[in-house]
Amino acid sequence: MSSKKVFIIGPGFIGWNVLELLAKEGYAVTGYVRRKEHAEQIKASGASNVVLGDLNDKTLITHHAAAHDIVIHTATADHLPSAEAVLDAIQQRAERGLSTIYIHTSGTSVLDDGSKGSTKSSRVYHDNVKSEIDSVADSAPHREIDLAILKAQKALGARAKIAIMIPPLIYGFNPDHGRLTIQIPTLTRWALKHGFAGHVGQGLAVESNIHVLDLARAYVVLLHHLESVPADDPQVRDNPYYFCETTGDAEPSWKDVASVIGESLHKAGLISDAAPRTIPPETYGDLFGADFTAAVIGLNSRSRAVRLRELGWRPVEKSWRDSYVGDELPVILKEEGDLEAFSGYQGTVAS
Known part of the structure; x- marks a missing residue:
C-alpha cells in the first residue's frame, strides 16, 4: 500500500486504466476531468478525489499538481499549456524542498518519416539509445512539448524525476x-x-502497437521504478524516454x-x-x-x-x-x- 498522492490529468482511454491499477495498489488518486459524468465514473473506479477543469486552466492545474507527489499526464501529447502548468507546479514544489515524479505522455508520431504509406522503413528506434530519439526534428509531432519537458528536467536536476512515455498505435x-x-x-x-x-x-x-491494458501496466511499472531510484540516478537523469510496444x-x-x-x-x-x-x-x-x-x-x-x-x-x-x-x-x-x-x-x- 502507498500513502503517496497521484494527480492524473485526463484519465480517459489510457489514464482511466492507470487510475484503476494505482487505486488498487492503495495510491490516493485525484483525476482531472472535464465532465461531471466522467467524474462519477472514475470515482466508481477508485479515484479518491476528482477535479473538474479544462486543460487551458493553467492556474487550476498548477494548484492541484503542486499538492501531489506524483503527476501523470495522459490527456494529450499536444497541449503545451497543461504541460507547462505541471512544470510550474514541480518548480514550486522544488523551491519548497519537495520532490515530484512526473510521467508525461507523448507518442511515436514523433518518429514519423513522412512516407505517406509509400514504403516500409528499415529504421527502428530504441529507447535505451537517447540519441536516436533526439535525432528527430524539433518540428516533429509532439516534439515541442517534449523539448519543453527536457529543458525543465535539465533545470530541475535532482529535484524531480521526469519521464516521457511514448506509446505507438494503441488498440484494445x-x-x-x-x-x-x-x-x-x-x-x-x-x-x-x-x-x-x-x-x-x-x-x-x-x-508498432500496444494494447491499452499492457500500456496501463507499463505506467505502473515505470512509476515503481522511479519511486525506487534516487533522482540523480543516471537512468533518470540522462534519459527520460520510454517506448511501450508489443x-x-x-x-x-x-x-x-x-x-x-x-x-x-x-x-x-x-x-x-x-x-x-x-x-x-x-x-x-x-x-x-x-x-x-x-x-x-x-x-x-x-x-x-x-x-x-x-x-x-x-x-x-x-x-x-x-x-x-x-x-x-x-x-x-x-x-x-x-x-x-x-x-x-x-x-x-x-x-
Whole structure:
C-alpha cells in the first residue's frame, strides 16, 4: 500500500486504466476531468478525489499538481499549456524542498518519416539509445512539448524525476469503460461509409502497437521504478524516454490493418469486396482531415521498448487483430447514427 498522492490529468482511454491499477495498489488518486459524468465514473473506479477543469486552466492545474507527489499526464501529447502548468507546479514544489515524479505522455508520431504509406522503413528506434530519439526534428509531432519537458528536467536536476512515455498505435477495449481507441475504429467507420477498406498511399508503412491494458501496466511499472531510484540516478537523469510496444519485428503495415477491416466487414455482409484499396485524398475529411490523415495512418513509426522490458514489464494482452475482431468491431457495429453524416475523428491523435 502507498500513502503517496497521484494527480492524473485526463484519465480517459489510457489514464482511466492507470487510475484503476494505482487505486488498487492503495495510491490516493485525484483525476482531472472535464465532465461531471466522467467524474462519477472514475470515482466508481477508485479515484479518491476528482477535479473538474479544462486543460487551458493553467492556474487550476498548477494548484492541484503542486499538492501531489506524483503527476501523470495522459490527456494529450499536444497541449503545451497543461504541460507547462505541471512544470510550474514541480518548480514550486522544488523551491519548497519537495520532490515530484512526473510521467508525461507523448507518442511515436514523433518518429514519423513522412512516407505517406509509400514504403516500409528499415529504421527502428530504441529507447535505451537517447540519441536516436533526439535525432528527430524539433518540428516533429509532439516534439515541442517534449523539448519543453527536457529543458525543465535539465533545470530541475535532482529535484524531480521526469519521464516521457511514448506509446505507438494503441488498440484494445476495456468493457468496464466502453471506450474505443482512435485510428482503427475511425478507419472502420470510413470503410462502412465508403464501401471498402482503405489505406493511405500503397499502405506499406508500419507502426508498432500496444494494447491499452499492457500500456496501463507499463505506467505502473515505470512509476515503481522511479519511486525506487534516487533522482540523480543516471537512468533518470540522462534519459527520460520510454517506448511501450508489443509487436517487435512483427509490426503490421497499414495495408495489413485495412485487409483485416475489409475481411471482417465483408464477412459481416457490410461491404461487397474485402480487398483493401488506396483511400482517395479527397475523402481525408472523413478520417483525420486533409492536413493530418497521411501522418496519422500513413506513417512509419517503429519503436522498441527496451527499457521497460529491462524493468520486468511484458505485454500479455491479445494481439491487435484478435482485439479488433473479437472486442472492438462488435462495439463499432452497434453504434447508432447516420454513416453518411460521419465526418472523421475531430480530436487530437496522441500516438
